[in-house]
Amino acid sequence: MGEQPQTPPRTAVAAARGRDTLRVCALYPELMNIYADRGNLLLLQRRCEWRGIGFELSASDLGEPLDPDAADLFYIGGGQDRDQALCALDLAEVKREGIHAAAARGAALLAVCGGYQLLGHSYEMGDQTLPGVGLVDLTTVRSDGPRLIGNVAIEVDLGEGPRVLAGFENHGGRTRLGAGETPLGRVLKGHGNDGESGVEGVRRDNVIGTYLHGPLLPKNAWLADWLIARALGRSEPLPALDDALENAAHVEARRAAGA
Numbered sequence: 001m002g003e004q005p006q007t008p009p010r011t012a013v014a015a016a017r018g019r020d021t022l023r024v025c026a027l028y029p030e031l032m033n034i035y036a037d038r039g040n041l042l043l044l045q046r047r048c049e050w051r052g053i054g055f056e057l058s059a060s061d062l063g064e065p066l067d068p069d070a071a072d073l074f075y076i077g078g079g080q081d082r083d084q085a086l087c088a089l090d091l092a093e094v095k096r097e098g099i100h101a102a103a104a105r106g107a108a109l110l111a112v113c114g115g116y117q118l119l120g121h122s123y124e125m126g127d128q129t130l131p132g133v134g135l136v137d138l139t140t141v142r143s144d145g146p147r148l149i150g151n152v153a154i155e156v157d158l159g160e161g162p163r164v165l166a167g168f169e170n171h172g173g174r175t176r177l178g179a180g181e182t183p184l185g186r187v188l189k190g191h192g193n194d195g196e197s198g199v200e201g202v203r204r205d206n207v208i209g210t211y212l213h214g215p216l217l218p219k220n221a222w223l224a225d226w227l228i229a230r231a232l233g234r235s236e237p238l239p240a241l242d243d244a245l246e247n248a249a250h251v252e253a254r255r256a257a258g259a
Contacts, residue, residue, distance in 0.1 A: 021054030066098030078113030137178030152190025167212030
């Protein structure tokens, strides 16, 4: 689905390593990749390269333990029901310890749709209950009601003042956060976590979960920069880029959502 990110030539990585290299680990990149979510990885790579920051991409697939120190940013996308079930068991049984350790040391993590659902305790799908990795306090239950589908916009504040995220949602699950969890944002247009609470996603420190597909980051390049900076431990803003195309994509995504 779309162009696959490739690790830059070693010479480029070596030249940038003296400054910074962003190490990204994609969990189940073949199984958990719908709605062009691989575009999130591609944008992270491009925005690093344009700034002279090295970029290294690795994968962690079924049956492979997760090294919590092997990456600065972990990413998991959405998948079909069967693929999500396979990944849920692997997350809970093989990768749980590594994911918790990575988050505890401050690594960044972006989980989209199915990946977001698996961050919690469980996902009830009729007679089947998928285990979650228990990284954040949330549960998801598949509803007998209509799927929550459409363009969506939410207002978020990641410490730099209110901003808007725009994307596309398509999920049958209703996700509810525990009392101590912070949603990623407030729904401006669309359904959000459950179509009722008025909130979308979850955020705990450097961990972000969201239903926004489309893919998310090409429509919201500022969030990609936030993730890069947090993953690299930078306190100063990244050097500005010419984001005319990215800004136009963001404006169009907001227009489509009616925000």
